Amino acid sequence: LVVAREIGPFEFEILATLINQPGDAYGLTIRDRIKERSGHEPSVGMIYTALGRLERKGLVTSWWGEKTEERGGRRKRLYKIEASGELAARRFGARFAAFGASAPAMGQVI
Amino acid sequence: MNEAPKVRSLAAIRLELEELSREVEEFARDLIDSGHANAPTYAAASATIRAATTIQAHVRVGAHIRAEAHVIQAEPEQSSLPSVPPSWSSFVLACVASKGRAEELLGDAHAEYRQMIETLGAERARWWYRVYATKLVARVLPGAIMRVLLLHKVIGMLGF
Numbered sequence: 143l144v145v146a147r148e149i150g151p152f153e154f155e156i157l158a159t160l161i162n163q164p165g166d167a168y169g170l171t172i173r174d175r176i177k178e179r180s181g182h183e184p185s186v187g188m189i190y191t192a193l194g195r196l197e198r199k200g201l202v203t204s205w206w207g208e209k210t211e212e213r214g215g216r217r218k219r220l221y222k223i224e225a226s227g228e229l230a231a232r233r234f235g236a237r238f239a240a241f242g243a244s245a246p247a248m249g250q251v252i
Numbered sequence: 253m254n255e256a257p258k259v260r261s262l263a264a265i266r267l268e269l270e271e272l273s274r275e276v277e278e279f280a281r282d283l284i285d286s287g288h289a290n291a292p293t294y295a296a297a298s299a300t301i302r303a304a305t306t307i308q309a310h311v312r313v314g315a316h317i318r319a320e321a322h323v324i325q326a327e328p329e330q331s332s333l334p335s336v337p338p339s340w341s342s343f344v345l346a347c348v349a350s351k352g353r354a355e356e357l358l359g360d361a362h363a364e365y366r367q368m369i370e371t372l373g374a375e376r377a378r379w380w381y382r383v384y385a386t387k388l389v390a391r392v393l394p395g396a397i398m399r400v401l402l403l404h405k406v407i408g409m410l411g412f
Binding site: 168169170185186187188190191194210212213214216217218219 | 392
């Protein structure tokens with residue numbers, strides 16, 4: 143089974159967050175960072191779904207952290223971006239930067 | 253219901269407001285007394301003194317009703333409810349989440365619930381948790397249905 147390495151805008155946001163947040167990233171912190179940076183607050187459900195997709199694509203890896211009392215004795219699932227994830231995020235960023243550069247010209251044409 | 257925190261917070265606000273207005277008033281009076289204030293500065297200092305004295309009078313005569321209402325809203329409710337989230341919501345969430353995700357989902361939800369208790373109070377936090385869990389269930393339910401359908405298909409293929 144060939145898994146597409148293409149990513150969408152929301153997956154890009156998660157990957158970009160993981161690039162800047164190595165080591166301690168999990169569902170809630172990822173959501174908070176996205177909120178800080180972009181101003182919109184994605185639902186945690188969206189983040190879990192996207193993280194699962196990114197993991198299946200091999201762009202991120204995850205492992206279990208320690209059990210903590212504040213989580214009701216449950217473990218955190220921590221996420222780390224892989225080299226392939228960084229590459230996918232940079233490609234996505236570059237593609238949209240190119241669009242951004244041509245936007246004023248497009249505006250003039252319209 | 254324990255009333256003490258509300259009274260303390262309100263008293264603290266009143267005191268702070270009064271002190272602040274006195275400081276501002278003193279500063280403005282010093283400015284006028286120094287004799288160096290030009291016309292606009294003098295006018296501004298006079299207006300500041302009037303505003304400061306008005307604030308002090310309002311604080312004294314009890315025009316603090318708005319501040320009090322604000323404090324009552326902002327104060328977390330004191331409640332004897334446990335710091336464990338509603339069990340039914342957790343149960344439903346655990347049922348629909350995939351095996352590998354349940355611990356993560358419930359752990360994050362629990363951690364956030366604990367934070368909500370501090371900001372909203374226990375009773376509101378419980379309602380917040382119910383809504384939160386419902387939204388999560390709506391998100392993960394399609395995946396759960398797909399898993400069940402897949403299982404049925406596999407069982408059918410095996411001829412059971």
